[in-house]
Amino acid sequence: MGWRFFQHRKNRAKPWIMWLSILISSLLFGVAHLGANTVLAPLTWFIFFRMMLLNGIAGIVFGWLFWKRSLEAAMMAHATVHIVITMMVWLKAMV
Template identity: 40%
Template structure:
């Protein structure tokens, strides 16, 4: 719930060029929930994050014990950064050209959420990350309707 409120709130800090096109370029809620909530979590948390932890455990830890906390957090942060960077093409399509301010905003805002979803995946499983991601989109959407 807090993630959805945060998602709505950060929209107020978006660079002007993104805020100007936000309304006409609205992705349907079902697409945000299904693609964002399920596909991105499968690709980035279950896929990339798991592979990064496994590689560190296998190569650096020599398959001994459970993966060290530093490798887990490394995988969470790297997958979150790539999650943030993965949103740059959509932002560029919205505004036509990426500026430094826009790129920093898109990557950093999405990285924060990627860290949250990565933590949930690590501690509670893929379902928790999927539900949190989908729910964040739903809450943000509902709040934007109520506020507008």
């Protein structure tokens, strides 16, 4: 949206617009995971900060993949993270 709003006549967005968009969407990505986190643990400031930090970092990586590769690459990376985390939880439960 930043590209369309600020540079609607250009073929490509400037990097600062893409990075700003990635940072904003990463914050929204973190907040979107609030419901799932409150199901797993009571919400404290530490849990909230950890959730925002970890999901924010992941959101930046996924946003960069979307920008440089494709939506599909970002979606596959997101799904892969969920698969790996699920496997780690299963393995921990078995031990």
